Amino acid sequence: xxxxxxxxxxxxxxxxxxxxxxxxxxxxxxxxxxxxxxxxxxxxxxxxxxxxxxxxxxxxxxxxxxxxxxxxxxxxxxxxxxxxxxxxxxxxxxxxxxxxxxxxxxxxxxxxxxxxxxxxxxxxxxxxxxxxxxxxxxxxxxxxxxxxxxxxxxxxxxxxxxxxxxxxxxxxxxxxxxxxxxxxxxxxxxxxxxxxxxxxxxxxxxxxxxxxxxxxx
Amino acid sequence: xxxxxxxxxxxxxxxxxxxxxxxxxxxxxxxxxxxxxxxxxxxxxxxxxxxxxxxxxxxxxxxxxxxxxxxxxxxxxxxxxxxxxxxxxxxxxxxxxxxxxxxxxxxxxxxxxxxxxxxxxxxxxxxxxxxxxxxxxxxxxxxxxxxxxxxxxxxxxxxxxxxxxxxxxxxxxxxxxxxxxxxxxxxxxxxxxxxxxxxxxxxxxxxxxxxxxxxxxxxxxxxxxxxxxxxxxxxxxxxxxxxxxxxxxxxxxxxxxxxxxxxxxxxxxxxxxxxxxxxxxxxxxxxxxxxxxxxxxxxxxxxxxxx
Numbered sequence: 001x002x003x004x005x006x007x008x009x010x011x012x013x014x015x016x017x018x019x020x021x022x023x024x025x026x027x028x029x030x031x032x033x034x035x036x037x038x039x040x041x042x043x044x045x046x047x048x049x050x051x052x053x054x055x056x057x058x059x060x061x062x063x064x065x066x067x068x069x070x071x072x073x074x075x076x077x078x079x080x081x082x083x084x085x086x087x088x089x090x091x092x093x094x095x096x097x098x099x100x101x102x103x104x105x106x107x108x109x110x111x112x113x114x115x116x117x118x119x120x121x122x123x124x125x126x127x128x129x130x131x132x133x134x135x136x137x138x139x140x141x142x143x144x145x146x147x148x149x150x151x152x153x154x155x156x157x158x159x160x161x162x163x164x165x166x167x168x169x170x171x172x173x174x175x176x177x178x179x180x181x182x183x184x185x186x187x188x189x190x191x192x193x194x195x196x197x198x199x200x201x202x203x204x205x206x207x208x209x210x211x212x213x214x215x216x217x
Numbered sequence: 218x219x220x221x222x223x224x225x226x227x228x229x230x231x232x233x234x235x236x237x238x239x240x241x242x243x244x245x246x247x248x249x250x251x252x253x254x255x256x257x258x259x260x261x262x263x264x265x266x267x268x269x270x271x272x273x274x275x276x277x278x279x280x281x282x283x284x285x286x287x288x289x290x291x292x293x294x295x296x297x298x299x300x301x302x303x304x305x306x307x308x309x310x311x312x313x314x315x316x317x318x319x320x321x322x323x324x325x326x327x328x329x330x331x332x333x334x335x336x337x338x339x340x341x342x343x344x345x346x347x348x349x350x351x352x353x354x355x356x357x358x359x360x361x362x363x364x365x366x367x368x369x370x371x372x373x374x375x376x377x378x379x380x381x382x383x384x385x386x387x388x389x390x391x392x393x394x395x396x397x398x399x400x401x402x403x404x405x406x407x408x409x410x411x412x413x414x415x416x417x418x419x420x421x422x423x424x425x426x427x428x429x430x431x432x433x434x435x436x437x438x439x440x441x442x443x444x445x446x447x448x449x450x451x452x453x454x455x456x457x458x459x460x461x462x463x464x465x466x467x468x469x470x471x472x473x474x475x476x477x478x479x480x481x482x483x484x485x486x487x488x489x490x491x492x493x494x495x496x497x498x499x500x501x502x503x504x505x506x507x508x509x510x511x512x513x514x515x516x517x518x519x520x521x522x523x524x
Contacts, residue, residue, distance in 0.1 A: 007500065008393045008445075008448065008472065008475055009391065009445060009447060009448065009475040009477075010477065010478050010500065010503050010507060011445075011478070012443070012445055012475075014442060014443065016440070016442065043235055043236065044235065044236050044238050044239070045239075046239065046442075046443030046466060047239065048441050048467050049440035049441045050440055051440055051442035052443075053442055053444075053467075055235075055238075055445065059504075060504065061501050061504055064500070064504075130241045131238070131441060131443070131465070132241055132441065132465040132466060132467045132468070133241050133243070134241045134242045134347070134350045135240065135241055136241045138441055138467070149438055149453075150438075150452075150453075150469065151452075152452060152453040152454045153452060153454050154458075156417050166441070166469055167438050167439075167440070167469065169440070169441060169469075174241075174350075175349050176349070177421070177465070178421065180469075192240075194340065200240050200241070204239075
């Protein structure tokens with residue numbers, strides 16, 4: 001499958017790697033981001049789940065097409081980057097009021113609540129990127145048996161600390177916000193703190209395990 | 218200056234926070250950045266100087282020094298002491314005078330700019346308020362009674378007024394990366410039907426509802442990817458959400474289109490319960506319209522600098 005950059009606004013170009021999501025493709029995203037960040041027209045690069053999103057300064061149409069061309073040429077010789085990150089454990093209250101979607105999700109997946117929690121806590125996840133809101137880690141490594149679509153209508157309020165699943169991804173909401181992910185539980189761990197040198201608890205390349213504090217039906 | 222009463226949502230905003238999306242920290246900043254720039258140009262400030270953004274309800278402020286100020290964006294019913302004052306005019310207030318913003322008459326977001334600007338410490342290179350994470354602006358939150366903002370300089374400028382941009386509910390958009398994933402009927406409905414702004418809309422996203430929901434030609438489940446203000450996401454139920462200034466840095470719903478940069482301010486000013494309509498334009502026109510907005514700001518700046 002051929003991949004190409006797509007213009008999404010006057011100042012945004014996006015690249016989507018074909019499914020399935022893999023760590024190898026993410027390593028290519030990390031490497032490409034390092035190169036693209038240095039281009040003079042680029043303000044910032046947002047790494048997504050096997051995707052890249054490039055934000056430029058205000059450009060003319062010709063300049064924008066030139067950036068698109070320069071970005072496309074990078075795809076001919078795709079680099080890769082490995083990050084040796086730290087390992088973090090995040091304790092979670094699963095189910096009940098902490099994870100309002102756990103019971104329904106277990107039911108739809110034909111698994112017991114304990115099975116879902118076991119599958120979710122067994123895996124070692126890799127932080128693919130931080131996005132959505134300050135400190136929100138997008139994690140790769142979710143067991144395929146737990147892949148689950150987002151809600152058709154996103155909730156207007158997801159509580160801070162909520163741990164959820166969106167498609168083939170899992171992650172933690174550091175702050176209260178609207179959101180469409182399936183909520184399994186909640187953690188008390190702070191994921192964003194401006195008083196620290198590195199405000200985000202996690203960074204791309206870190207590894208993470210969830211541990212169950214308790215499970216509520 | 219001191220806030221005496223606030224039922225309006227009022228926060229400090231500049232043109233937004235750039236460069237921290239890799240930490241998940243989004244743009245924030247003015248919902249209608251063209252109106253913010255118009256205000257700063259009129260009051261002889263740098264275009265990115267922070268202002269108080271006010272939406273819905275009333276706000277009463279007591280000036281503690283002589284201040285030149287202006288109101289741009291949504292037209293507010295406003296009084297300096299008991300005298301009604303117009304928007305888009307440079308006005309002078311004396312110490313101890315009271316500015317009362319009663320209610321917006323048209324539009325949603327108004328900008329109160331003061332000459333010389335407010336003394337606000339930037340956080341991550343911007344003075345914009347991130348109310349969700351609680352940082353930036355004034356203590357990371359909306360303003361309330363008894364808050365005191367320091368104005369950097371006392372000032373008295375000649376009184377002048379400028380024209381505002383004519384509000385419109387016809388919003389121009391360009392196709393986004395998943396436009397082709399929608400059925401032909403939905404692509405047509407997107408442009409032909411009225412989209413009513415729902416009351417659960419806010420600075421993060423404008424939720425719209427139309428008579429017929431938008432349908433995908435086949436189900437699309439995307440990975441999360443970078444998003445920005447103006448991008449129009451369509452969740453599976455088919456009613457679009459326009460991402461606004463407090464929008465998240467990444468999202469996973471497919472995007473049918475993006476509001477052109479020139480029309481973001483027009484989109485922001487649409488009121489709850491009112492409808493907008495979308496018109497597709499090409500990238501070239503989008504960039505041309507953006508140039509026209511820059512020209513409008515430049516004209517205000519030149520006129521303000523001469524007076």
